Amino acid sequence: MVAEALLRKLEYFVRLSPHDKEVLERAAAERHRNLGPHERILTEGDKPKVIYLVLEGWACRYKHLEDGRRQIVGFFLPGDLCDLNVFILREMDHSISSITSVRLAEITRHSFEEILDGHPRVTQALWWETLVSIAIQREWTVNLGQRDAMERMAHLLCEMFVRLRTAGLGRGKSCDFPVTQSELADATGMSTVHVNRTLQELRNLKLIHLSGRILTIPDLGRLMQAGLFNANYLHLDREGAHLDANE
Amino acid sequence: MVAEALLRKLEYFVRLSPHDKEVLERAAAERHRNLGPHERILTEGDKPKVIYLVLEGWACRYKHLEDGRRQIVGFFLPGDLCDLNVFILREMDHSISSITSVRLAEITRHSFEEILDGHPRVTQALWWETLVSIAIQREWTVNLGQRDAMERMAHLLCEMFVRLRTAGLGRGKSCDFPVTQSELADATGMSTVHVNRTLQELRNLKLIHLSGRILTIPDLGRLMQAGLFNANYLHLDREGAHLDANE
DNA sequence: CCGGAAAACTAACATAGGTGAACAAGCCGG
DNA sequence: CCGGCTTGTTCACCTATGTTAGTTTTCCGG
Numbered sequence: 443m444v445a446e447a448l449l450r451k452l453e454y455f456v457r458l459s460p461h462d463k464e465v466l467e468r469a470a471a472e473r474h475r476n477l478g479p480h481e482r483i484l485t486e487g488d489k490p491k492v493i494y495l496v497l498e499g500w501a502c503r504y505k506h507l508e509d510g511r512r513q514i515v516g517f518f519l520p521g522d523l524c525d526l527n528v529f530i531l532r533e534m535d536h537s538i539s540s541i542t543s544v545r546l547a548e549i550t551r552h553s554f555e556e557i558l559d560g561h562p563r564v565t566q567a568l569w570w571e572t573l574v575s576i577a578i579q580r581e582w583t584v585n586l587g588q589r590d591a592m593e594r595m596a597h598l599l600c601e602m603f604v605r606l607r608t609a610g611l612g613r614g615k616s617c618d619f620p621v622t623q624s625e626l627a628d629a630t631g632m633s634t635v636h637v638n639r640t641l642q643e644l645r646n647l648k649l650i651h652l653s654g655r656i657l658t659i660p661d662l663g664r665l666m667q668a669g670l671f672n673a674n675y676l677h678l679d680r681e682g683a684h685l686d687a688n689e
Numbered sequence: 690m691v692a693e694a695l696l697r698k699l700e701y702f703v704r705l706s707p708h709d710k711e712v713l714e715r716a717a718a719e720r721h722r723n724l725g726p727h728e729r730i731l732t733e734g735d736k737p738k739v740i741y742l743v744l745e746g747w748a749c750r751y752k753h754l755e756d757g758r759r760q761i762v763g764f765f766l767p768g769d770l771c772d773l774n775v776f777i778l779r780e781m782d783h784s785i786s787s788i789t790s791v792r793l794a795e796i797t798r799h800s801f802e803e804i805l806d807g808h809p810r811v812t813q814a815l816w817w818e819t820l821v822s823i824a825i826q827r828e829w830t831v832n833l834g835q836r837d838a839m840e841r842m843a844h845l846l847c848e849m850f851v852r853l854r855t856a857g858l859g860r861g862k863s864c865d866f867p868v869t870q871s872e873l874a875d876a877t878g879m880s881t882v883h884v885n886r887t888l889q890e891l892r893n894l895k896l897i898h899l900s901g902r903i904l905t906i907p908d909l910g911r912l913m914q915a916g917l918f919n920a921n922y923l924h925l926d927r928e929g930a931h932l933d934a935n936e
Numbered sequence: 937c938c939g940g941a942a943a944a945c946t947a948a949c950a951t952a953g954g955t956g957a958a959c960a961a962g963c964c965g966g
Numbered sequence: 967c968c969g970g971c972t973t974g975t976t977c978a979c980c981t982a983t984g985t986t987a988g989t990t991t992t993c994c995g996g
Contacts, residue, residue, distance in 0.1 A: 869944090870945090881944090885944065
């Protein structure tokens with residue numbers, strides 16, 4: 443079992459048959475790539491040749507402006523895929539790096555097309571995950587455009603926590619959170635100083651406990667309120683029974 | 690010819706055969722919907738049943754926070770499609786409204802699947818347009834997170850101008866620009882007052898001329914510099930000849 | 937051509953968040 | 967267990983942008 447997190451996540455959308463799971467497992471087992479923390483996975487300008495699936499660890503997408511400013515536009519958690527179909531594009535318009543050490547599966551165009559051709563339920567599940575990741579990107583736009591520092595940070599923490607839980611990571615009210623404050627700054631569009639202030643404030647309000655790369659959220663409901671967080675954009679609601687596999 | 694703008698845009702990616710074009714035309718001709726300015730097209734919570742293609746006019750996607758703040762997360766121009774595959778999701782996580790009067794084509798799930806099954810080059814072109822729209826969303830995230838007011842506005846204007854040109858709209862250095870300052874505020878995450886200040890500044894610097902819903906950009910290069918705009922994320926570069934139709 | 941609403945514009949003032957600079961704490965290799 | 971580098975934290979000050987509250991201009995239906 444190498445693609446556990448992905449399978450677990452997709453099952454929020456459809457119930458997969460043992461055969462479906464096997465197909466995904468096989469695609470994810472084909473070829474792996476291991477990286478240490480803070481290594482480049484793909485660089486702006488590269489020609490993407492495979493689809494990456496994160497098996498273990500955290501990574502992020504980001505873009506640099508000419509003058510060096512950096513915006514992290516998304517985090518990758520175990521079970522996350524970089525865009526299906528990337529190989530259609532001539533070159534990457536952004537970069538991807540690891541945050542922690544990372545284990546990636548490389549899914550070839552070939553085995554991806556095999557899934558598209560022979561496994562309609564898996565295909566649907568993969569498009570669902572794509573649509574969700576687009577929705578996440580939209581929500582980040584809202585986050586940066588409308589929420590103030592506290593709300594923005596609270597929202598981000600809620601999202602990561604829920605997504606981790608969806609992938610079967612996270613233990614009760616806690617989860618790993620291996621992101622530095624300077625990375626949080628790049629993700630929220632704030633200065634590191636203000637990230638620090640904001641985290642202090644969230645701590646003082648007892649909304650979070652964050653230290654030693656472990657995040658604890660004593661009352662998720664309250665943090666969600668503080669961040670005007672509404673999970674609907676993650677679409678974690680299985681459709682009617684007609685989509686289930688008849689096992 | 691009803692889907693002119695779409696065809697024109699897709700041809701930045703692949704050369705479509707007359708037959709390809711016919712298929713798209715047919716899908717776009719099936720059923721239309723006309724709206725006046727500022728009408729709701731889809732509302733958060735709706736169950737999407739068709740794919741919309743904008744034939745004429747401007748529209749936008751947006752999300753509301755509970756307290757009424759609104760973020761426009763994208764503009765739709767003629768030739769733009771709302772997400773392929775939306776009908777996979779149980780409900781919309783955002784809303785779509787017209788800005789000007791709009792003419793939409795409704796593409797049914799059925800005719801979409803017909804394209805997927807029988808027209809691989811058109812399919813590829815449609816996935817290309819999807820990937821580009823995701824890239825645009827990422828760039829908006831960068832825009833809101835890193836650029837200051839002037840850069841942000843300049844960047845947005847460049848993007849809209851280039852996209853309009855791609856769709857075959859725009860006349861030389863000018864194009865329609867039917868967006869109010871309050872809509873610009875919702876799109877850039879700024880206050881209306883500051884949008885106004887910023888536009889004044891761009892006018893004073895002779896970077897734009899904007900009045901009466903017409904935008905003129907005397908020197909696109911300079912505006913691009915002011916906005917740190919790099920068009921690579923729009924992926925307007927046809928791949929090698931092997932993708933061309935052999936007509 | 938008139939009147940009212942929407943949109944554009946302006947000014948004075950308030951503040952969230954940025955900057956620079958310093959220091960403390962944690963972590964890692966030798 | 968030491969020294970250096972990264973990360974976290976705090977402070978004092980500054981500025982980009984928001985807010986409130988107008989006025990003016992444009993647009994549009996009758």
